[in-house]
Amino acid sequence: MSAPLPSFPLLSPLVGVFGGTFNPVHYGHLRSALELVERLQLEQLRLMPSASPPHRDAPECSAERRAAMVELAVSGEPRLVCDAREMQRPGKSYTIDSLIELRGELGTQQGLCMVLGCDAVQDIATWHRWQELLDWAHIVIIARPGWQLPRAGKLAQWLKAHQLESPELLRQRPCGGIVIEELRPLAISSTEIRDLLASGRSARYLMPQSVLDYIQTHTLYC
Ligand code: ATP
Numbered sequence: 001m002s003a004p005l006p007s008f009p010l011l012s013p014l015v016g017v018f019g020g021t022f023n024p025v026h027y028g029h030l031r032s033a034l035e036l037v038e039r040l041q042l043e044q045l046r047l048m049p050s051a052s053p054p055h056r057d058a059p060e061c062s063a064e065r066r067a068a069m070v071e072l073a074v075s076g077e078p079r080l081v082c083d084a085r086e087m088q089r090p091g092k093s094y095t096i097d098s099l100i101e102l103r104g105e106l107g108t109q110q111g112l113c114m115v116l117g118c119d120a121v122q123d124i125a126t127w128h129r130w131q132e133l134l135d136w137a138h139i140v141i142i143a144r145p146g147w148q149l150p151r152a153g154k155l156a157q158w159l160k161a162h163q164l165e166s167p168e169l170l171r172q173r174p175c176g177g178i179v180i181e182e183l184r185p186l187a188i189s190s191t192e193i194r195d196l197l198a199s200g201r202s203a204r205y206l207m208p209q210s211v212l213d214y215i216q217t218h219t220l221y222c
Helices: 027-040 063-074 095-106 118-122 130-136 154-162 167-171 190-198 209-217
Strands: 015-020 044-049 080-082 112-117 138-143 178-182
Touching: 015 027, 015 095, 027 044, 027 063, 027 080, 027 112, 027 138, 027 167, 027 178, 044 063, 063 080, 063 209, 095 112, 095 130, 112 118, 118 138, 118 154, 130 138, 167 178
Parallel strands: 015 044, 015 112, 044 080, 112 138, 138 178
Antiparallel strands: none
């Protein structure tokens, strides 16, 4: 008897991209990234530090240093990679530009997921060319402690219109769907870490020791 046919065309493996300021990277980012890799069976998840975030003041810590900390944090975990492409582009770091670049590299059939926390989703309608994001990638939203997605209004309608019934459907096409994943809640933020360090307290166990050592060596956030 022949094997049952898959119910959807098999695409090449899914790749994810997780943008952020990573100022600095912490276990909230890293644990979520790893859980997503395993939950969605991503071939790879690229942590992409924003060189010049369009919606906030330029971080005091340089993009190169933030990327160096991401590199240290993911070393030894081949499924997580630091993607420093935004360091190479002058001007504001628009996510749409990075997705277009990634699509050019991955080809039209590769499944690509843009990952973001639900706090980031609240602002998405202010992003440059936000309506086009789904033309280039899927969006995977991480439910984050203390945050809720909008239940009414234009953004809620947009989310509902594109939300997939199950994450398996991400493999049916290369882009265009939204899924929401509830991962282990870790109430850690870079803001809190910067505050701890600025007031001389410890950020140990909130982030990898290698990143803390880098912060100490370069006297950052004090
Ligand atoms: P800040 O406190 O400076 O705003 P942050 O901790 O929110 O920083 P970012 O670099 O701004 O970190 O976030 C990058 C991405 O990671 C965003 O999509 C954000 O929602 C998500 N994220 C940040 N912290 C967590 C966490 N603890 N759990 C899950 N997702 C997170």
